Amino acid sequence: MQPWLLEPGCRYLNHGSFGACPRPVLEAQRGVQERMEANPMRFFLRELEPGLDRARAAVGALVGARPGDLVFVPNATHAVNAVLRSFPLSPGDELVALDQSYPACLNALRFAAGERGARVALARVPFPLASADQVVAAVLAALGPRTRLALLDHVTSPTGLVLPLERLVPELEGRGVACLVDGAHALGMLPLALDRLGASYYTANAHKWLCAPKGAAILHVRADRQAGVRPLAISHGAGAPRADRGRFLAEFDWVGTDDPSPYLVLPECIAWLQGLDPGGLAGLQARNHALVLAGRRRLLTALGLPPPCPEEMLGALASVPLPPAPGAVAPGPLGLDGLQGALAARGFEVPVFPWPAPPARVLRISAQAYNSLEDYALLAAALGACLAAERGGAR
Ligand SMILES: Cc1ncc(COP(=O)(O)O)c(C=O)c1O
Known part of the structure; x- marks a missing residue:
């Protein structure tokens, strides 16, 4: 039986805010x-x-x-x-x-x-x-x-x-x-x-x-x-x-x-x-690190941006800067950016933080055992579509 209870159809890319607990x-x-x-x-x-x-x-x-x-x-x-x-x-x-x-x-x-x-x-x-x-x-x-x-x-x-x-x-x-x-x-x-x-x-x-x-x-x-x-x-x-x-x-x-x-x-x-990877927890950590870096590369390519920090400064979380938010964003620990809601409506749970202060913002991805490179490839495509819709709406 699948060990994770995460619902099908949801690409869960926010282990960082609330981690999933296995069965x-x-x-x-x-x-x-x-x-x-x-x-x-x-x-x-x-x-x-x-x-x-x-x-x-x-x-x-x-x-x-x-x-x-x-x-x-x-x-x-x-x-x-x-x-x-x-x-x-x-x-x-x-x-x-x-x-x-x-x-x-x-x-x-x-x-x-x-x-x-x-x-x-x-x-x-x-x-x-x-x-x-x-x-x-x-x-x-x-x-x-x-x-x-x-x-x-x-x-x-x-x-x-x-x-x-x-x-x-x-x-x-x-x-x-x-x-x-x-x-x-x-x-x-x-x-x-x-x-x-x-x-x-x-x-x-x-x-x-x-x-x-x-x-x-x-x-x-x-x-x-x-x-x-x-x-x-x-x-x-x-x-x-x-x-x-x-x-x-x-x-x-x-x-x-x-x-x-x-x-x-x-x-x-x-x-x-420890049992999830032949290398134990250290192996899982290395896998998650490599996956988040690969996911970050996908997003940076889609956004046309250089890496915002060296790879060695990351673990299993990574953030990428986004174009400024078009509307007002209420500050909050989990972000209340409209883009986060738009991505959730497309099946992606991923946070958009007003950082360092609105309208500037970043999108943060997580990589845990249940994630795959496909999650980030699909996220990059959905992000592109959502940002284009935002630009259209702002005109
Ligand atoms: C850096 C940091 N500190 C503290 C917390 C708070 O964790 P908790 O709500 O479990 O106390 C979080 C939650 O995301 C966090 O990212």
Whole structure:
């Protein structure tokens, strides 16, 4: 049976916004939920913590992290909020983010700064761009004497750029600037080595490129920062200290009664993805990378444009600049451009972002195991037709 539930007739080219979860993983999740309902007391009191530890071990092995430094949260937005709300800030301190940072997380940053009289400075990351040096220069130029924390998107949402973290993190942490890496897209898309990277905080969604059920993400906190990080919901773990585990795990592992099945099936999820390619997950990542590059080439040829960034700066997402939008575009994380709707009406789920600001815009493609080169060839043709219709309508 086809493992993906994606509906026939839909060319799904937006794994980046909402990843598809395969049937075997959903079946494993259903099994966990049935066990939970068979005896909720046994499940929550005696099975949950060992299950979370099992999942932590599997994810830790995948991302190069000590399991004790990893906790689960429902999504990257939640993790970014938990870190920022916990982070010590004084009036006049500065926080840095990218102008390409995910808008919801930028809101969280501005909220945390506003509550405590801190300032937000944005690093202007150009797109199109010629090299990773421009990203490093943009981030360093945004630092000031009072910069305490930098929010760095590992893979930028509007443009799919993979940030040169191996250069940025040591440089910033060395200057006393805590790095909060928003790796929402990175887990499953890119090889990760979190302990080696050395960022103070790193969060990633499992429900995007790891294809986990919705509501599964990780937060990795470096050991020396863990004492200060509290979950958004204070619950049992804040009470008497436990002999067998630290407060970091105790607090995040229980934030009230909820359905933890998305976390508990992560070992099954990783094993399933590893089995998709003879080269394991690394093989799948290489395949997705090659496919998105081939798809990008099709689109660039159709649009008559040069590559807007080097191929080495991409993972499994890629954006291409489009002619300006003819009408008003409401800003929003998923874009509300009429072109996106026109492509959806032709059966293509693909986002058009008003980037860097309307009327400028980009179209972003994703490449996941269920995509093929034909998807992008047909998209290029449909895009041409939609843009021609737009030009006709604008006259
Ligand atoms: C860079 C980035 N950060 C954070 C998020 C938010 O993810 P979630 O809604 O799962 O919290 C996204 C979603 O697309 C994203 O692209």
